Amino acid sequence: MHRLPLAVARFLFVIAIGAIATVLGVLLALGGTDAGKHLLARVFTDQSARLVRGSISIHRIEGNFFTWLNLDSVVVRDTTGFPLASLGRVEARFRLPELLAGRIV
Numbered sequence: 001m002h003r004l005p006l007a008v009a010r011f012l013f014v015i016a017i018g019a020i021a022t023v024l025g026v027l028l029a030l031g032g033t034d035a036g037k038h039l040l041a042r043v044f045t046d047q048s049a050r051l052v053r054g055s056i057s058i059h060r061i062e063g064n065f066f067t068w069l070n071l072d073s074v075v076v077r078d079t080t081g082f083p084l085a086s087l088g089r090v091e092a093r094f095r096l097p098e099l100l101a102g103r104i105v
Contacts, residue, residue, distance in 0.1 A: 031065040037060070037061040037062065038061075041058045041059065041060060041071075044058055054076065054077050054079050055077045056076050057075045057077075058074050059072050060072040063092075067093065067094065068091070068092065068093045069092045070091050070092075071089070071090040071091075071092075072089055073087075073089075074090050075087075
């Protein structure tokens, strides 16, 4: 069996750890700062047409993304722009592992 030289293995390890650290840093910046949450709300609002026919707008997102979220000023509109629902605040509490596994109640 052919083994990788130690220098190549070390290089691959550093690249893998660096990639993991970068992803975690981006996720923490998006979910842990007000500017990141504002950006997520804007991106979700802009991309909502792909999820539903019409649009969904969210003014602000609060929460830690692991156990709870609060969405402020949520408005759902149909394709003509007529508001179907205008919600002042939507609160969601969840367990992330169960949510990722698809167990939604």
